Amino acid sequence: xxxxxxxxxxxxxxxxxxxxxxxxxxxxxxxxxxxxxxxxxxxxxxxxxxxxxxxxxxxxxxxxxxxxxxxxxxxxxxxxxxxxxxxxxxxxxxxxxxxxxxxxxxxxxxxxxxxxxxxxxxxxxxxxxxxxxxxxxxxxxxxxxxxxxxxxxxxxxxxxxxxxxxxxxxxxxxxxxxxx
Amino acid sequence: xxxxxxxxxxxxxxxxxxxxxxxxxxxxxxxxxxxxxxxxxxxxxxxxxxxxxxxxxxxxxxxxxxxxxxxxxxxxxxxxxxxxxxxxxxxxxxxxxxxxxxxxxxxxxxxxxxxxxxxxxxxxxxxxxxxxxxxxxxxxxxxxxxxxxxxxxxxxxxxxxxxxxxxxxxxxxxxxxxxxxxxxxxxxxxxxxxxxxxxxxxxxxxxxxxxxxxxxxxxxxxxxxxxxxxxxxxxxxxxxxxxxxxxxxxxxxxxxxxxxxxxxxxxxxxxxxxxxxxxxxxxxxxxxxxxxxxxxxxxxxxxxxxxxxxxxxxxxxxxxxxxxxxxxxxxxxxxxxxxxxxxxxxxxxxxxxxxxxxxxxxxxxxxxxxxxxxxxxxxxxxxxxxxxxxxxxxxxxxxx
Numbered sequence: 001x002x003x004x005x006x007x008x009x010x011x012x013x014x015x016x017x018x019x020x021x022x023x024x025x026x027x028x029x030x031x032x033x034x035x036x037x038x039x040x041x042x043x044x045x046x047x048x049x050x051x052x053x054x055x056x057x058x059x060x061x062x063x064x065x066x067x068x069x070x071x072x073x074x075x076x077x078x079x080x081x082x083x084x085x086x087x088x089x090x091x092x093x094x095x096x097x098x099x100x101x102x103x104x105x106x107x108x109x110x111x112x113x114x115x116x117x118x119x120x121x122x123x124x125x126x127x128x129x130x131x132x133x134x135x136x137x138x139x140x141x142x143x144x145x146x147x148x149x150x151x152x153x154x155x156x157x158x159x160x161x162x163x164x165x166x167x168x169x170x171x172x173x174x175x176x177x178x179x180x
Numbered sequence: 181x182x183x184x185x186x187x188x189x190x191x192x193x194x195x196x197x198x199x200x201x202x203x204x205x206x207x208x209x210x211x212x213x214x215x216x217x218x219x220x221x222x223x224x225x226x227x228x229x230x231x232x233x234x235x236x237x238x239x240x241x242x243x244x245x246x247x248x249x250x251x252x253x254x255x256x257x258x259x260x261x262x263x264x265x266x267x268x269x270x271x272x273x274x275x276x277x278x279x280x281x282x283x284x285x286x287x288x289x290x291x292x293x294x295x296x297x298x299x300x301x302x303x304x305x306x307x308x309x310x311x312x313x314x315x316x317x318x319x320x321x322x323x324x325x326x327x328x329x330x331x332x333x334x335x336x337x338x339x340x341x342x343x344x345x346x347x348x349x350x351x352x353x354x355x356x357x358x359x360x361x362x363x364x365x366x367x368x369x370x371x372x373x374x375x376x377x378x379x380x381x382x383x384x385x386x387x388x389x390x391x392x393x394x395x396x397x398x399x400x401x402x403x404x405x406x407x408x409x410x411x412x413x414x415x416x417x418x419x420x421x422x423x424x425x426x427x428x429x430x431x432x433x434x435x436x437x438x439x440x441x442x443x444x445x446x447x448x449x450x451x452x453x454x455x456x457x458x459x460x461x462x463x464x465x466x467x468x469x470x471x472x473x474x475x476x477x478x479x480x481x482x483x484x485x486x487x488x489x490x491x492x493x494x495x496x497x498x499x500x501x502x503x504x505x506x507x508x509x510x511x512x513x514x515x516x517x518x519x520x521x522x523x524x525x526x527x528x529x530x531x532x533x534x535x536x537x538x539x540x541x542x543x544x545x546x547x548x549x550x551x552x553x554x555x556x557x558x559x560x561x562x563x564x565x566x567x568x569x570x571x572x573x574x575x576x577x578x579x580x
Contacts, residue, residue: 006493014488015485016189017189064408077261079263079358080560082191086191108518108519109519113229113546120478121482121486121512130472
């Protein structure tokens with residue numbers, strides 16, 4: 001099965017020049033997901049927030065957290081400018097936050113094949129993926145780490161856990177299972 | 181050996197002359213280059229996203245250049261937002277690319293005009309260059325010539341044709357497939373007709389230009405040639421699977437034999453059977469990914485990169501296992517599911533096995549552009565196939 005944390009980490013990490021889409025159930029959870037991604041990605045990614053495709057493209061060495069004001073327009077612009085991400089080559093991805101069933105996803109399906117292809121396989125819906133047996137997964141997590149997800153995350157957020165690829169994936173998994 | 185999976189870069193097409201090109205079973209680039217060399221003046225290229233249009237166009241430019249033609253590849257989508265592109269800016273970009281293609285041989289006035297128009301590098305305007313030009317041409321008019329996109333493009337074609345020993349110019353235009361449908365797109369395509377008969381054109385066009393009479397907008401009698409997704413299933417799919425495996429090997433910097441268990445010989449290793457088994461499993465996984473890709477190189481590379489990512493972050497393994505590939509397939513299937521709209525399932529079922537002419541055009545264009553349905557040449561006829569990642573979503577069996 002695909003663990004939401006691993007799927008999200010994979011979508012963000014796998015392609016330096018990639019476009020990852022994080023699907024959000026509502027605007028409040030969008031803000032929460034943006035903050036979670038900010039807290040979980042490596043500081044070397046130099047993540048920054050923007051609503052502008054132009055700004056995201058102009059800073060290829062930074063992870064752009066693209067939070068649209070107008071989802072449809074942002075998707076259209078990404079579709080039209082996709083190949084500008086090739087020159088100069090990006091070293092960090094663009095992470096686009098779209099509402100589930102919102103204008104952005106509709107535009108991807110209807111009008112924007114290039115942007116859709118760019119993100120294909122890297123568009124994750126953490127909540128939908130998280131339709132899992134949380135208690136069973138928490139047990140697995142505890143067996144593997146010897147800690148509850150909250151305790152592990154507290155150490156992670158306190159910079160007590162080394163920033164390795166494996167630990168980033170575990171952090172994404174932990175935040176999926178975290179009791180809030 | 182430590183593998184660099186990020187080198188797969190599924191979204192990066194190869195540049196002209198870049199090492200690592202693998203010819204697809206269709207031999208598309210060679211075919212196009214031969215057609216143009218033989219006198220075909222206008223080729224319109226279509227194809228689903230990720231099929232390799234940009235790589236094939238770049239290779240066709242490499243094949244053509246210096247033979248019968250001076251070939252110039254214009255990657256217009258690297259410089260322009262296609263949603264805002266105008267006919268005038270298209271012609272200016274073409275002029276700029278032509279100017280750059282002859283480097284220092286471009287005339288002073290054309291160079292100055294193209295710098296002024298903002299379509300070639302500002303470094304051409306350096307103070308040193310300006311001083312040198314002033315010394316060479318003391319009586320020159322100081323202001324650059326200003327012309328329309330059409331006049332600058334034609335002036336550039338004229339200069340290139342005069343300077344190039346091949347005489348004839350071929351322009352290969354990539355990126356116009358991203359033009360949104362509408363009157364502005366038709367204006368951009370129509371502007372290409374203004375380049376004149378002295379230039380041969382190979383243009384990647386939007387799908388909507390491949391149906392109806394849109395192709396006539398550029399030049400009457402243009403050839404429309406789709407880049408086909410290669411067959412990857414069953415016996416006919418063997419060359420396609422081999423093609424994708426070779427792409428993977430090249431991108432990882434490995435010889436193709438790396439995935440052939442028969443090449444492992446027992447001179448050093450005492451665990452030869454284990455080594456062969458490992459290679460056999462890797463090969464099986466790669467060929468399975470090839471089948472799931474539907475013959476689209478980008479999808480194939482995405483599947484492999486995704487599976488490798490799962491292997492790394494779950495177990496720290498260098499090579500993915502079948503479960504990793506299964507999850508990568510599930511990720512890609514999710515993307516296709518989101519691209520399907522109400523009515524698609526029924527409409528696809530209705531045209532399965534036919535050439536698809538009964539499907540409403542806007543739906544057909546949307547599904548073809550994304551590779552959700554694929555046109556396959558079977559014998560002498562065309563047939564609509566459904567992408568293997570989409571089939572389970574429609575209640576059909578996955579890949580064969």
